Amino acid sequence: MTTADLIGKIIQVVGGLAIFAAIVGLLFFFLDKAPKRGKDYWQLVVFLAPALILVFLGLIYPAIRTSLLAFTNNRGDFNGLDNFVWMFTQPAIINTLVNTVIWVLLVPTVSTVVGLAYAVFIDKSRGEKIYKALVFMPMAISMVGAGIIWKFVYDYRQSGTQQIGLLNQVVVWFGGEPVQWLQTSPINTFLLIVVMIWIQTGFAMVVLSAAIKAVPVEQLEAAEIDGTNPWQRFTNVTLPGIRGSLVVVLTTISIATLKVFDIVRTMTAGNFNTSVIANEMYTQAFRAAEPGRGSALALVLFILVLPIVIYNVRVMRKQREIR
Amino acid sequence: MSTTPIVPTTTDTATGNKLAKGADAEVGTKSRRVKRRLTSRTATVVSLIIAVLWTIPTFGLFVSSFRPAELIQSTGWWTIFQNPGFTFGNYSEVLLSASQSSPQLGSYFVNSLAIAIPGTIFPLILGAMAAYAFAWMKFRGSNGVFILIFALQIVPLQMALLPLLQMFTTFLRPLQNNLHDVLPMIPEQNYLPVWVAHTMFGLPLIIFLLHNFISEIPGEVIEAARVDGASPGQIFFRIVLPLALPAIASVAIFQFLWVWNDLLVALIFSGGTQDVAPLTQRLAELTGTRGQDWQRLTAAAFVSLIIPLIVFFSLQRYFVRGLLAGSTKG
Amino acid sequence: MSLTTHRRILLPLAAAGIVGLALTACTGDVEAGNVADTDCADYEAYGTFDDNPEVTIGGTIQDDEADRLVESWADFSTCTGIEVSYQGTKEFEAQIAVLAEAGNAPDIGIVPQPGLLARLAAGGWLKPAPQAVEENTDEFWGEDWKQYGSYDGTFYAAPLMASVKGFVWYSPTEFEEKGYEVPETLDELTALSEEIAAEGDHKPWCVGLGSGDATGWPGTDWIEDYVLRQSGPEVYDQWINHEIPFNDPQIVEAFDAVGDIIKNPDMVNGGLGDVSSVISTEFGDAGLPILDGECSLHHQASFYEGFWPEGTDVSPDGDVFAFLLPSTEAGGDKAVTGGGEFPVAFSEGEEVDAVRAYLSSDTWANNRVALGGVISANKGLDPENASSDVLKESIEILQDENTVFRFDGSDLMPAAVGSDSFWKGIVAWVSGDSTQQTVDAIESSWPSS
Structure with a gap:
């Protein structure tokens, strides 16, 4: 990179921000000049329209287009359900679908359970902040970075030579033979899942920890006077108290898991039976030049997420009605 | 925290x-x-x-x-x-060598910053405006539109990529070329599409999170300002935004980390050149070609971690608050 | 409250900015070459461009190879004033069609597969080759190569570099010590492998198929070599054009023959581990055990010469050398598979045309080949420029009229097979799937259209 490039990049950023500010400023300037009578209307337009237009162009329209693409072949001709037939007859793709289900079952539950346990254990302890920061840190790490970190942990060297991957070293310490972790199906899928759990546990922990603190102390004290043991207090008082947060955490992690792409891509590139839908979609659409097949996979992914959307929308609706 | x-x-x-x-x-x-x-x-x-x-x-x-x-x-x-x-x-x-065989992370690092900063600010302002409208302006269908936006978080990004790219070609591409003609320092391949893409993809979550917070702002404050004759712009920038600052800060951190750590959007919209591509993309490539060069990978991975870690450790109390406002980002 | 918030946010941002600037400040500027010091005689034909236009080139070539590529046009750039900037990425093949469709492609893309070229041409994104390129091609390349650079009767690009696949790398020193002979037929090769295996000192073959998300491709080269040698060029052509199915018995035969080596615990994986290491080893590292005497044979294309560590003596009686994977019968014309790149253009302009013309010229071919590690099928290329005897032999094979040359089959198949299911099939096959399972799965993935 040359200095000229750098200056160009700085100009772009500063210029971009300035133009953005100017556009927003202009919008409000015209809003002030708008006729008194329709002012409420114009106000709504100025505040809402930019976001709505962007969301429509960026998400709604493309999603519809992609849904249609799912019924075409690689030349763009309509081919009915061929792509779906292909999907459910290719052993590799069926494997991908099964993997995705394993991911979405394991990641949210394990991260939530571990995160919750951890949050309870460290609650009000000395050094709580540090404890939290340590487990939360992976959240700040990109999934590509996380992929590299864990690839290093799983690294394999021939038996007899020094291991440089921690996991194999542990196996060797216990007298075992080193294993090609990332190539050994089906354990490799679970090892990739560990990475996602590693990232998401911190998220679950932090949200649930705050929820636990919000459970009224009086209720817990009352239960204690009633002679309940800590486990009963946890299941009878704390758990119901944090139910809402649990739902949020599970939903969030499930959606994140369904979309997981970077981890698989950096660690195994989808080989050795580890592919998931989000990764396969990219492979089909871009590498294999079959956008129809890629879109069909995207559609399946969307259908998988749909129940979660519907559930959350129902909850939202209740909320908005209270207002 | x-x-x-x-x-x-x-x-x-x-x-x-x-x-x-x-x-x-x-x-x-x-x-x-x-x-x-x-x-x-x-x-x-x-x-x-x-x-x-x-x-x-x-x-x-x-x-x-x-x-x-x-x-x-x-x-x-x-x-x-x-x-x-x-x-x-x-x-x-990994950072400084000029050889093609070095990862040359320096310029990718700058790209990551140049993508992440506007990629955070743009959607945040627009999102705050929309959130304010949903919270404080009564209009028909408000509930429905809001719920629709919430539901959009769940559209897999992969579904949106190809059509969006085609749209960018038609509308943004000529703009980029003109810009390059006027200011040759700005390459034809510039950040614009990546910014716009991140703004689009970030909006649903931002609107949703900020809405919760902004709707809690006491109505009297806004009403008082209106009575004093403040314009909508003044109310928004002088009263609503400052009051919502804790939430905005937290959502900003969330969005910043998300943009910084993103790989998929970058893969599709940056074109993979040194002019635009961010660190994550270069890192992903290194793992592919340099499977055994751990000395480069380890250092490169840490270079990519440093900014998120700084942001995370210095701002974690806000970060947590942002999550608490109820995040459902995927 | 708001003030502290501001400060808390600004501080880290400022810190981040400073770190970023500090990092980039050190990267430094590249010095432009000096016209006075350069002999510009060869480049006059391309004209001079006073306003220093920039031509961007993208491709899959990375690392040291990319360094040499950039060097190969340094003088051209200095003399003509055209700035050529090259960007190599692993994702190039996956992205180029998307970029082209979005109008975001570089001026020139170095496409390593005729299949991809055809796809890009079919999309209407490619600019036909200018006059100068076509003339160069007619002069310096065979008709078959021109065909690979054409689509639907239009000629788009001249080949750039080439590689001859199907070399078997070995250590002449070891062969001499132990009295091994370079095999003349496939049967002799098998006998040799068994002989080495029987000695029990080390496994005869070292194989590595790893290559990120393209893992498996070196295995496709094995299969193609065997199909061509066992069943001949006609079957090979039918196979890649899908006139015979992928699970045809003749293809199965090739898989089984290859499997006898790369899936056989007695044959692999010298110095690298057991059969499972065949997939995990990066293709670039796979031949290196030959240098340590832990492996005797390694199958890889001529470009592998560039992968030997600096100072390795590549010669008929040096540290390593290579023989062409033999045919079923001794003697006769050589049948080889090979690969090559095609620099296709996505934009027009005098400077782009000049770069394209240069890249298709014998001047470029000689310049690049002299830098070492690669060859070209350009007939204007002087074999003496090759950096080793292997490459020299490769050039002669390519220039020999009697050679039966076939392009790498997976590069000609539809991308859904050639860049996806064939690779994945190889990976699954080496990991334990049966041959029949594998070829059936690949056959079923062949796009119907």
């Missing part, structure tokens, strides 16, 4: 997020709570184990990134005391 007991549920905004008005009052009671030891010995041991397990992988990478290549390849990082060796060489190689 845990000093404010807030109700962290999205499902319960009626009792709501008390950050705006209730925070100060509650901080007092909380700080009087005596810290006690962990609930039991088992709990202590278990949490210690979890904490260690969660930290070790990153720590190992960190230690390795300062070891010379031969040592990384031949011995485990945990034997650092038996096989001592220390070097900054890995970092200088």
